Amino acid sequence: xxxxxxxxxxxxxxxxxxxxxxxxxxxxxxxxxxxxxxxxxxxxxxxxxxxxxxxxxxxxxxxxxxxxxxxxxxxxxxxxxxxxxxxxxxxxxxxxxxxxxxxxxxxxxxxxxxxxxxxxxxxxxxxxxxxxxxxxxxxxxxxxxxxxxxxxxxxxxxxxxxxxxxxxxxxxxxxxxxxxxxxxxxxxxxxxxxxxxxxxxxxxxxxxxxxxxxxxxxxxxxxxxxxxxxxxxxxxxxxxxxxxxxxxxxxxxxxxxxxxxxxxxxxxxxxxxxxxxxxxxxxxxxxxxxxxxxxxxxxxxxxxxxxxxxxxxxxxxxxxxxxxxxxxxxxxxxxxxxxxxxxxxxxxxxxxxxxxxxxxxxxxxxxxxxxxxxxxxxxxxxxxxxxxxxxxxxxxxxxxxxxxxxxxxxxx
Numbered sequence: 001x002x003x004x005x006x007x008x009x010x011x012x013x014x015x016x017x018x019x020x021x022x023x024x025x026x027x028x029x030x031x032x033x034x035x036x037x038x039x040x041x042x043x044x045x046x047x048x049x050x051x052x053x054x055x056x057x058x059x060x061x062x063x064x065x066x067x068x069x070x071x072x073x074x075x076x077x078x079x080x081x082x083x084x085x086x087x088x089x090x091x092x093x094x095x096x097x098x099x100x101x102x103x104x105x106x107x108x109x110x111x112x113x114x115x116x117x118x119x120x121x122x123x124x125x126x127x128x129x130x131x132x133x134x135x136x137x138x139x140x141x142x143x144x145x146x147x148x149x150x151x152x153x154x155x156x157x158x159x160x161x162x163x164x165x166x167x168x169x170x171x172x173x174x175x176x177x178x179x180x181x182x183x184x185x186x187x188x189x190x191x192x193x194x195x196x197x198x199x200x201x202x203x204x205x206x207x208x209x210x211x212x213x214x215x216x217x218x219x220x221x222x223x224x225x226x227x228x229x230x231x232x233x234x235x236x237x238x239x240x241x242x243x244x245x246x247x248x249x250x251x252x253x254x255x256x257x258x259x260x261x262x263x264x265x266x267x268x269x270x271x272x273x274x275x276x277x278x279x280x281x282x283x284x285x286x287x288x289x290x291x292x293x294x295x296x297x298x299x300x301x302x303x304x305x306x307x308x309x310x311x312x313x314x315x316x317x318x319x320x321x322x323x324x325x326x327x328x329x330x331x332x333x334x335x336x337x338x339x340x341x342x343x344x345x346x347x348x349x350x351x352x353x354x355x356x357x358x359x360x361x362x363x364x365x366x367x368x369x370x371x372x373x374x375x376x377x378x379x380x381x382x383x384x385x386x387x388x389x390x391x392x393x394x395x396x397x398x399x400x401x402x403x404x405x406x407x408x409x410x411x412x
Contacts, residue, residue, distance in 0.1 A: 006030040006072075008062060013041045017020040028054040030075045035195055047307035054079075134190060136226040138219075140210075141202040143167070144190025144227075149181040154237040158227050159189035159269070160220070162245030164212030165311060166195045169338075170244060172269075172397045175405035183412065185240070188231060192223040194246070197312060213306060214318045217325040217332050220250040221257055227383050228260065240412070242267035245365060245395065249274065256350050266355045267412070269404075270395050273379075274330045276338040276368040279309055294323035318323040337369040341376035356386050356411050360393025360400065386411055 004022045005022045010017035010031035030046065033040045037059060044055040044189065056078050060071040130146045144167045157180055160338055161167065167189040192215075193201060199211035228239060243251035248271035255263055279287060290307055296319075297305050303320025317326070320407045325332050332348035357378055359366045371389070379385050388407045393400040 004028045004030065004075070005192045006012070008032045009034075010308040011036050011043055016043065019043065019047065019218060023051045023053055023055075026053060027052065028056075028079060030056045030058060030071075031081070032052045032058050032060050032062070032071060061227050061232065063064070072248060081390045092120050093186065129177075132188075132190075132230075134226055134230040136193065136219075137222040137229075140193055140208065140212070140223070140226075142190045142223065142226065144188060147177040147181055149186065151184060152186065153184045154235065156186040156188060156231050156236040156238070157182065157230065157240040157242050158224070158240065159187060160192060160224060160243040160247035160250050161189070161195070162247045162270075163194060163241075164197050165244070165247070166191050170396060172404050175401040176408060179405040179408050180412070183409070185230075185412070186236065188227060190227055192250075193219060197316065212312065213316055214304060214321060216321065217330075219255070221254055224250065224254045224260070228262070232262070237262060239263045240265045240370065242270075244276055245272060246274070246332075247340040248272070249335065252334070252347060252351065253331070255353070256347050263353065265353055265412075266351065267408070268355060269397075270363055270366050271357060272337055272365045273335050273337040274326060275330075275333050275336075277310065277365055278326055279338075280368050282309075286310060290317075290322055290328065290367050294319040294327075298323045337374050337377050340376075341373055341380060343377065343381075345381045348378075349387055351382055354384040354386065355382050355409075356388065357382075358388045358390065358404065358407055360390045360395070360397065363395045365395040 003022075005027050006016055007019050007022070007029060010019040010029070011033045019031055022029060026361070031040055031043065037057075040057040040059075044057050047053060048055050055074065059072045059076055060067040062068060086197060128148045128240035129151060130148075132144050132146045134142050134144060157176075158171065159167075159176075161169065167173070173187075173189055176186050191199075193199075193210045194212045194215040195380040196211050197202075198209060198213050201210050202208075231239065239260075241251040241255060241263055243249070243266075248268040251266055251268070255266060278290075278407045282290070286308060288307065293307055297307075298319055299305065303318060303323070305319050307319055307322060308315060309322065324330055327333075333338040334345050336343055336345060361367075361371060371378075375387055375389075378387055388411060390397065390400050390407060393403065397404045
């Protein structure tokens with residue numbers, strides 16, 4: 001079923017690229033603009049002709065709440081059925097084409113809005129959310145969202161995304177933000193230096209090329225410490241570190257290296273045996289080529305050269321990143337389901353705070369071994385381990401967001 005996608009700033013730059021990606025998928029578009037009416041209309045005509053979709057252009061200043069409400073009403077009248085307005089997809093994006101975020105946000109405005117369907121009608125709810133900018137210890141600018149409950153406490157969750165991810169990619173963040181804030185706990189999610197495949201990140205007055213293809217795992221210490229400093233400056237005293245996928249490795253690594261007493265709990269969403277995952281999903285020729293070529297290029301002083309790596313969405317990874325962080329016995333290699341239930345992990349065993357582990361019984365990344373082996377391995381290595389398995393959930397918890405929210409609500 002084709003979706004109806006509302007894209008703010010959808011006529012130029014990243015917004016235009018996103019408009020084109022959704023159009024390719026056959027989705028109808030609502031393109032918001034402020035001043036560029038002619039460009040919006042030209043883009044509308046082009047996309048409708050090429051992809052045989054419906055495109056609605058709407059002028060709206062996102063600093064004006066009334067203008068936003070009017071924009072939403074127009075969009076619903078165009079694409080939603082009055083008796084069942086849930087047909088209007090709640091997707092507003094500034095990310096790569098598979099993004100399923102449900103936020104509208106203005107590039108220049110630090111408030112976010114969220115749609116809710118309530119009692120057979122749409123309404124717009126102003127959330128207590130802020131678009132924030134924080135910095136890693138080495139000065140890399142990291143944008144993110146801070147969700148805060150109406151009555152704020154001193155507790156906050158810091159979410160660390162996975163390989164090539166972003167703060168706006170995972171749709172489950174929507175439900176987790178609501179779950180945490182309903183319990184009086186704030187949530188910060190941000191782009192670390194491993195965001196997207198290749199990313200130009202601002203460091204001081206210059207841009208640095210990093211992203212998931214080029215990041216070094218050990219630098220997660222700089223990113224997470226920057227996020228922790230940011231929340232401490234806002235007088236948060238009790239921190240839960242939450243990681244998803246590769247982010248699980250990062251929060252474990254950070255906690256073991258820093259032992260910050262303000263960190264009270266870890267939440268691991270889909271923790272993976274990365275080395276087994278590579279061995280399992282890469283064909284033998286690609287796996288062997290990555291091992292030999294990454295070693296050769298690093299030795300030759302060419303760690304930034306990209307190699308074929310089909311596990312990444314763009315099919316590439318730098319020689320240095322693969323050699324230092326993805327081969328067995330590297331710094332990331334401390335979740336080793338492949339070694340069996342009785343295998344010991346010093347890094348996991350050193351965790352002396354409660355750990356909540358959540359994954360699905362259809363998780364294509366976690367389940368590189370029998371699920372009972374994975375449960376046994378985690379229970380044998382983590383002192384205070386609470387494992388929750390969601391039936392039917394994949395690695396991104398697709399269409400199981402409510403179930404994930406329920407697990408968090410009942411176990412946090």
